[in-house]
Amino acid sequence: MTKPPKGRVGRANSLVDSYENLAARPGFLIRRLHQIHVALFLEECRQFNVTPVQYSILTTLRDGEPDQTSIANKVGMDLATTTHVLKRLEDRRWLTRTPNPSDRRQRIVRLTGLGARMLTEVDVCAKRAHERTVDQLGGKDRERFIASLAQLVEANNQYSRAPIKLS
Amino acid sequence: MTKPPKGRVGRANSLVDSYENLAARPGFLIRRLHQIHVALFLEECRQFNVTPVQYSILTTLRDGEPDQTSIANKVGMDLATTTHVLKRLEDRRWLTRTPNPSDRRQRIVRLTGLGARMLTEVDVCAKRAHERTVDQLGGKDRERFIASLAQLVEANNQYSRAPIKLS
Numbered sequence A, B: 001m002t003k004p005p006k007g008r009v010g011r012a013n014s015l016v017d018s019y020e021n022l023a024a025r026p027g028f029l030i031r032r033l034h035q036i037h038v039a040l041f042l043e044e045c046r047q048f049n050v051t052p053v054q055y056s057i058l059t060t061l062r063d064g065e066p067d068q069t070s071i072a073n074k075v076g077m078d079l080a081t082t083t084h085v086l087k088r089l090e091d092r093r094w095l096t097r098t099p100n101p102s103d104r105r106q107r108i109v110r111l112t113g114l115g116a117r118m119l120t121e122v123d124v125c126a127k128r129a130h131e132r133t134v135d136q137l138g139g140k141d142r143e144r145f146i147a148s149l150a151q152l153v154e155a156n157n158q159y160s161r162a163p164i165k166l167s
Helices: A009-019 A026-044 A052-059 A068-075 A079-091 A113-134 A139-155 B009-019 B026-044 B052-059 B068-075 B079-091 B113-134 B139-155
Strands: A095-100 A103-111 B095-100 B103-111
Touching: A026 A052, A026 A113, A026 B026, A026 B052, A026 B113, A026 B139, A052 A068, A052 A079, A052 A113, A052 B026, A068 A079, A068 A103, A079 A095, A103 A113, A113 A139, A113 B026, A139 B026, A139 B139, B026 B052, B026 B113, B052 B068, B052 B079, B052 B113, B068 B079, B068 B103, B079 B095, B103 B113, B113 B139
Parallel strands: none
Antiparallel strands: A095 A103, B095 B103
16 A cells, blocks of 8 residues: 555554555554554553543643633534533532633633642643654654644544534 | 645644644544544445444454454454444344354354445445545655554554454
8 A cells, every 4th residue: 555664664564464454544543543542641641540532621721711612612522522521520620610601501611720730740641642652653754744644634624523613 | 843744834834823732742633533534434434324443343354254352353442342333233234143163252253245245335435435534645645644654553552452463
């Protein structure tokens, strides 16, 4: 299907060959890499018992006090799932959800002092997980890979079930 | 973080900038691209009501009659989830699961005639979904992207919760 990068020709080829079509499929590889990232994240951040999605959501609270819909739009998740995650983080006292006086259907979400302190610590282990996910690629290949990921995610944003909407 | 590929500089930059850190994180981008691929797959294959994971599993049956554990190992999923998916496909009469005479704890899985015919048709829409997932990248970037994906998936295989095991 494709030329593996230098230095890994043998191994990459052997995986592709032994799978025939399966490992050549972008969607299959993306699912696997997502699984791998989640596992690395849970391992690196196990002392905080926090998931990648919880972390994504928490970081949207850093620079403001968004409502739940804005958070869902920012992280590309549906509102029901986002609300469920927020409730769990509220139970742990990492954030508060208070009714928006100007729109009763909305809740404003704020990091608590505890949440802000935890988030600063989680940043460190999360960064390690993100790095480990791609650190088998050399510097230039890694940059190119992340740029391609960003390009595909942006170009196909509207096709996902919960597109990202930036206000 | 990284130079976006030519021709998309403006758009790629604007997404990264407006997200600050979030869109620069490999894990976040991988989750989004996985969501996008699933949505494209469900759209392309909606007439068959089949998911990417069901398709991955079905294609492992093409060249043999594996047991359920071998299938789980091939697609990188845990046995419980794999068995659940297989039962649903059995309900639809796309495959059979029969006890293995030489190991009562195992079941041998076989495509039915109906399943084989459906799979040939699903191949076509699945291919379109896989292509659409990466077709915003130019030919060379696309090859390089898929090679990098394969490299990362292989190198980090052991970190995932359900590593791929090739017999």
